[in-house]
Amino acid sequence: MEEDKILISHAPHIWRGFSTSKIMYIVVVALLFPTATSIYFFGYYAIYLILTGVITAVLTEFAIKKLRKKRFIMDGSAVITGLLFALTLPPRLPLWMAVVGSFFAIAIAKEAFGGLGYNIFNPALAGRAFLSVCFPREMTSWVLPPYFNYDAITGATPLGENFTYQLDKLSLYKDLFFGNTGGSLGETSAMFILIGALILIVFRIIDWRIPVFYIGTVALGSFIMGKDVLFQILAGGLMIGAFFMATDYVTSPVTKNGRIIFGVGLGVLTVLIRNFSSMPEGVCFSILIMNAFTPLIDKYIKVKPFGFYKKRKNV
Amino acid sequence: MKITLKKKSAFKGLSLPENKITAEKSIEVLPVPEKVIIPLQQSIGAPCEFIVNRGDMVKTGQKIADSKSYVSAPIHSSISGKISKIIKLINPVTSNVMDAALIESDGKDLWVESKKLFDIRESEDFPRLKEIINDIEKKEILQKIREAGIVGLGGATFPTHVKLNPPPDKKIDTLILNGCECEPFITSDHRIMLEKGKEVLMGLYIISRVLSPENIYIAVEDNKEDAISYLEKLIVNMNFGRLFKIISLKSRYPMGAEKMLIKTITGRTVPMGGLPMDVGVIVSNVATSKSVYDAVIEGKPLIEKVVTVTGNVVNPKNLQVRVGAVIGSLIEKCGRFRSKVNNIIIGGPMMGISIVDINFPVTKGANCVLVKESRIQDEQNCINCGRCVNICPMNLMPLAYVKNTRKGNYRTCKEYYIDNCIECGSCAYVCPANIPIVGYIKTCKSILAKK
Numbered sequence: 001m002e003e004d005k006i007l008i009s010h011a012p013h014i015w016r017g018f019s020t021s022k023i024m025y026i027v028v029v030a031l032l033f034p035t036a037t038s039i040y041f042f043g044y045y046a047i048y049l050i051l052t053g054v055i056t057a058v059l060t061e062f063a064i065k066k067l068r069k070k071r072f073i074m075d076g077s078a079v080i081t082g083l084l085f086a087l088t089l090p091p092r093l094p095l096w097m098a099v100v101g102s103f104f105a106i107a108i109a110k111e112a113f114g115g116l117g118y119n120i121f122n123p124a125l126a127g128r129a130f131l132s133v134c135f136p137r138e139m140t141s142w143v144l145p146p147y148f149n150y151d152a153i154t155g156a157t158p159l160g161e162n163f164t165y166q167l168d169k170l171s172l173y174k175d176l177f178f179g180n181t182g183g184s185l186g187e188t189s190a191m192f193i194l195i196g197a198l199i200l201i202v203f204r205i206i207d208w209r210i211p212v213f214y215i216g217t218v219a220l221g222s223f224i225m226g227k228d229v230l231f232q233i234l235a236g237g238l239m240i241g242a243f244f245m246a247t248d249y250v251t252s253p254v255t256k257n258g259r260i261i262f263g264v265g266l267g268v269l270t271v272l273i274r275n276f277s278s279m280p281e282g283v284c285f286s287i288l289i290m291n292a293f294t295p296l297i298d299k300y301i302k303v304k305p306f307g308f309y310k311k312r313k314n315v
Numbered sequence: 316m317k318i319t320l321k322k323k324s325a326f327k328g329l330s331l332p333e334n335k336i337t338a339e340k341s342i343e344v345l346p347v348p349e350k351v352i353i354p355l356q357q358s359i360g361a362p363c364e365f366i367v368n369r370g371d372m373v374k375t376g377q378k379i380a381d382s383k384s385y386v387s388a389p390i391h392s393s394i395s396g397k398i399s400k401i402i403k404l405i406n407p408v409t410s411n412v413m414d415a416a417l418i419e420s421d422g423k424d425l426w427v428e429s430k431k432l433f434d435i436r437e438s439e440d441f442p443r444l445k446e447i448i449n450d451i452e453k454k455e456i457l458q459k460i461r462e463a464g465i466v467g468l469g470g471a472t473f474p475t476h477v478k479l480n481p482p483p484d485k486k487i488d489t490l491i492l493n494g495c496e497c498e499p500f501i502t503s504d505h506r507i508m509l510e511k512g513k514e515v516l517m518g519l520y521i522i523s524r525v526l527s528p529e530n531i532y533i534a535v536e537d538n539k540e541d542a543i544s545y546l547e548k549l550i551v552n553m554n555f556g557r558l559f560k561i562i563s564l565k566s567r568y569p570m571g572a573e574k575m576l577i578k579t580i581t582g583r584t585v586p587m588g589g590l591p592m593d594v595g596v597i598v599s600n601v602a603t604s605k606s607v608y609d610a611v612i613e614g615k616p617l618i619e620k621v622v623t624v625t626g627n628v629v630n631p632k633n634l635q636v637r638v639g640a641v642i643g644s645l646i647e648k649c650g651r652f653r654s655k656v657n658n659i660i661i662g663g664p665m666m667g668i669s670i671v672d673i674n675f676p677v678t679k680g681a682n683c684v685l686v687k688e689s690r691i692q693d694e695q696n697c698i699n700c701g702r703c704v705n706i707c708p709m710n711l712m713p714l715a716y717v718k719n720t721r722k723g724n725y726r727t728c729k730e731y732y733i734d735n736c737i738e739c740g741s742c743a744y745v746c747p748a749n750i751p752i753v754g755y756i757k758t759c760k761s762i763l764a765k766k
Contacts, residue, residue, distance in 0.1 A: 005656045007689045008669040010754035012740030013660055014331070014499070020695055020747045073695070117696030117748075207701070254701040254714065305732045306574065306709040307587040 020116075024076030026203050027244075030196035031083050034240060037192045038185035041145035042091040046185055050086040052095050056102035057082030064111040077116050081105050084124035084244060087186025088237065088284065089131075091143050097135055101127040121291045122251045125284050132284075142182040157183045158235035159280040176234035187237040197243035209259040210252060210266075211242040217267020225275050238270065241283035251291040258301035265290050318547050319561040321537070325579040326708045328567030329741055331665070333538060337502045337623050337631045342510055344635045345648055347424045351393050351639030352676040353379065354404050354415040358466040359473050360386035362413060371398050375426045376616050378462070379416060388464040388474040388679075392418055393618035393637035395425040407661070407668045407675070410761075415676070418639070429614030435513050441553045444517060447612070453525050456611055463610030464617045464679070469493055469571065469600035470662065472680040475607065478599070479525045481592045489581055490528040492519050494535040494542065494601045495564065495571035498663025501683040503621040504601045506633045508535070508542040511605050512549045518604035519559065521611050526597060531559050532580055536566040568665065569739040573598045575708050587735055602682065617679055624649045626686040627657060636677055643673035645684055652686055660685040665740040695748040703742035703752060709735050713742035713752045720759040725766070728759045736760075 039046045057078045065072035085105050089098060105127030113119040132139040144155040156163040158181055165172050175181050179189025186193075200206045215233055222232040233239075246252060246266055253262050266286050273282025356362040363380035373379055373392040381389040400417040433444050451459075461476035481487055492515070496504040508515060523531055535543050543563055550559050562580055564570055574585045576598060583594040591598055602621065609615040618638050622645065625631040629650025636645060642659065646652070660667035661681050677684075703713035712731050719727040736756050743752040 006671055006673065007656060007658055008671055009658055009689065009692065010743075010751045010757070011660075011662075011667055011669075011738070012665040012744050012753065013658060013667065013669065013685070013687055013690075014664045014744065015690070015692075015749060016745050018745070018747055019749065020698055023700070023747055075695070115696065117698045249698045249700040252699075254699050254704055254712070256705075302731065303704060303710050303712060305587055305711055305735050306578075307584045307589065307735075308710075309586050 020077075021073070021075040023205055024080055026205055027080050027200065028076060028083065030199040030205075031080070031087070031186075031244065033192040033196040034087055034186040034189065034244075035083065037179050037189040038087060038091075041147065041179055041188060042143075042185060043146055043148045046091060048095060049089055049091075049093060049098055049185065050083065052098045053086030053089070053102045054079055054082035056099050057085065057106050060103050060106040061111065064107055065115075068111070070115070075116070078106060081110065081123045081127075084186075085127045087240065088124065088128045088184050090139060090141055091185055092141065093131075093138055097131060097138060100134070101131040104130045117250055119250055120295070121288055122245055122248050125245055125288055128284055129288060144182050145180055145188070155182045157181075157280065158231070159274065173230055173234060176231070181235075183235075184237060187240045190234050190239045193239040193243060200243070200247075206243065206247040207256070207259055209256060210247050210263045213260050213263025214238075214242040214246055214266045214270075217264045218270050221267060221271030225271065227275075232274070236274075236281045237283040241287055242266075245283075246287050246290070251294055253294050253297040253301065255298070255301050255303050257303075258297045261297055261301065262290055262294065265293065318550055318556060318559070319543060319563050321563045322579055323565045324567040324570060324575070325582070326567070326575050327706060328570065328575075328708065329706065329744065330566065331499050331568050331744075333566075334499045334625075335502050335505070335538070336500070337625050337633050338505055338539075340502075340506075340631070340633050342506050342621055342633045342635050345637070345640065345645065347394055347420060348637060348640040348644055349420050349422075350396075350641075351418050351420075351637060352402070352404070352415050352641060352674070353390060353393065353418065353639040354406070354413050354676065354678060355380050355390060356406060356411075356413045357390060357472060357638075357679040358388045359471065360384060360388070360477075363387060363390050365401070365414075365416070367398055367416075369398055369401055372396070372421075373398060373418065375424055376429065376618055377427045378464075378616070386474055386477050388466050388476070389462065391464055391616040391618050392416075393639045394418060394420045395423055396420040404675070407670050431614055432612045434613070435517065435608075444612070445520065448517070448521055448524060451524075451611065456521060456525055459611045459614075460607055463606070463615065465603065465606045465610055466617070466679050467600060468602035468606065468620070468680065468682065470666070470680055470682070472678075475599075475603055478597060479522060481597070485592045485595070487526045487528050487592060487595055487597050489530045489532070489596045490519075490523055490526055491576060491580060491596060491598045492531070492533045492601060492604055493571060493573070493576060493598050494533060494539070495576065496539070497536060497566070497568045497571040498665050498667075498683075500625045500685050501623050501663045502625075503623045503633055503682045505539050505542055506623075507602055507605055507621055508539070509545055512546055513553070514605045514608040515601050516546070516549055516553060516555060516559070517612065518606070518608035519599075520555070521607050522597075522599055522604060523558065528597070533559055533561045534564055534576055534580060535561060536570055537563045538566040568741065569708055569737070572708065572737055572739060574737070587732065620677060620679065620681065622677055622681055623683040624686075625683065626660075627653045627688050628686050629653055638679055639676045641674045641676055642670070642684055645677070646673065646686060654688045656689045658687045658689050660687060665744065666738060692749055692751055694750050697748055697750060700747060702745045702747065706741045706745050708739060708741060709737055711736055713756070716759055717750055717752055717755045720755040725759050725762050729763065733759060733763070
């Protein structure tokens with residue numbers, strides 16, 4: 001038996017094999033549904049924007065890993081960042097701006113903090129926030145869905161101040177649900193976002209608590225503020241934000257109770273921003289703000305161990 | 316009257332690929348080895364000291380080491396022959412150096428004389444056997460168990476005479492016989508139930524005589540249907556129907572962990588840092604129960620064990636081996652390795668300890684030798700997904716241990732109740748980043764222990 005090698009390793013000696021990259025690629029597949037709708041509604045230019053976002057993200061990650069002399073793993077996280085980032089963009093944003101945003105998302109929001117697992121803010125949303133500060137005009141110029149026609153008509157997003165709708169409420173909800181409305185590339189169709197989210201929930205990728213408590217709080221808050229609850233839920237980036245961005249593992253709390261607090265906090269912030277700030281939409285910034293609270297939540301919200309009891313002081 | 320009850324698990328748990336490839340294979344007796352290595356620390360508690368000297372001739376079953384401390388179990392020679400050397404061994408669990416006796420066989424396997432009260436293989440006169448058991452004093456039973464060096468064979472190796480003698484303020488009302496064997500690959504308890512069922516049940520009867528609990532449960536996972544139906548039949552034959560209940564449990568890892576088992580069967584939660592007896596329960600493993608029978612009725616000390624040798628060997632088997640036989644001889648018997656680079660693991664794939672030296676002996680606590688093709692563990696960054704927190708049967712936060720141990724904040728791990736970790740390995744099994752979480756936990760625990 002001398003010729004055989006014997007190695008030692010830690011228990012457990014078996015592994016489920018459900019790796020980070022598998023999780024990431026399932027998320028990518030789930031994201032293909034909103035991606036497909038964005039292409040359907042906003043035409044070929046959506047394809048260019050999305051490809052620009054993804055390719056820039058992956059190349060940036062590769063370059064920075066090489067610069068930092070770290071191993072580059074194609075684990076799909078850069079693909080998700082690039083894709084999610086692109087889906088938050090206005091449909092006719094100049095491509096070079098998408099390059100800048102995507103570069104910022106990976107280089108500053110992710111790698112500068114230490115790479116996957118160490119970033120405080122959701123990189124895709126940080127990229128978007130960066131762009132809306134740098135290019136406020138371009139980042140708020142919306143078009144109505146032109147399908148595959150090249151010429152697009154400018155129009156306000158549903159949450160915008162000068163948004164008007166001619167038909168009755170039911171067809172408004174219908175349009176919002178199927179996605180035939182103005183807005184960022186990926187946020188328009190609630191239905192296809194929900195299909196993607198269903199995939200994530202079936203594969204147990206995301207915890208239902210964050211989106212449910214987020215959307216629930218927004219619904220409750222809008223009701224209190226006297227707004228149209230269904231409209232507030234379906235319009236804007238709430239759906240894609242709640243299911244795909246707020247649920248990002250790295251930037252959300254790790255415990256179940258922590259996630260509930262996170263979701264409620266997101267909802268409160270979104271309602272506040274939508275109703276009291278100068279911005280029509282608040283999903284992006286509420287997620288970024290709550291991201292900053294995640295370490296705090298994780299520090300104080302712990303799980304009670306099995307058999308936990310409070311030790312009495314006077315025994 | 317219904318004997319078998321079905322229960323679901325009271326915790327989330329994992330369903331692991333079972334790989335119980337030796338489940339159908341009868342126990343084979345490994346010939347008496349030419350030499351054995353018998354370490355002095357084979358149980359929790361104080362290590363033993365030699366009561367024989369180098370060069371002495373010993374018989375099979377002769378006590379060679381003992382300790383004055385209460386929490387300790389004596390050690391016996393498993394073959395007859397000469398103590399040729401006292402060697403040093405590294406305990407793979409604690410990494411401490413311990414003494415061990417190298418005994419060379421004289422080839423005769425002469426046993427020390429002992430009084431056999433009954434032979435279950437020759438006679439089926441169970442009422443007579445019960446009478447014999449009822450006539451033995453409780454103290455005498457405990458004394459016999461101690462003298463036979465019996466320890467918990469489920470893996471924890473806690474001295475059985477200590478466990479069966481709880482302090483008088485702890486009233487024990489439930490006794491659970493643990494036949495879950497929730498780790499993949501291992502089938503030794505399964506085979507013991509099928510082939511030594513009578514001894515197991517009689518052993519349980521002896522233990523119940525000591526503790527006189529109100530409820531006695533035999534817990535078996537539902538992936539061992541044959542064992543359940545066999546034990547059911549035996550219970551009827553041996554007229555234990557009123558005393559014993561079998562509980563068929565949904566197969567979930569780690570069902571065999573005491574605290575999980577107690578929660579599932581009785582609904583009681585063992586308090587943090589407490590023992591099962593704090594909630595009035597004692598759990599005993601089937602192999603321990605069989606050894607109790609051997610010790611009390613047949614006067615045989617714990618010198619033989621059923622060990623599953625499985626995994627990447629040509630011919631996996633369940634072997635009955637003498638304690639102290641070297642692992643290499645077991646693997647040799649099963650046709651050696653099938654691949655070049657292997658891990659040799661004592662125990663199952665989830666909690667077993669991998670060893671470097673195939674000349675390491677089988678100890679009392681070993682129930683499986685698993686040969687596995689090595690896997691390179693490619694550790695990636697923690698992405699905070701929370702799978703480890705979700706799966707932990709003890710409701711702990713394993714990722715906090717990894718982060719704090721990396722930074723050297725060992726005390727912080729204590730705030731996260733690292734002492735409660737049972738090292739079941741569920742967290743590392745599900746970790747998408749493939750982080751050896753249990754490795755970090757063990758490191759942190761051992762550093763905290765030294766402080």
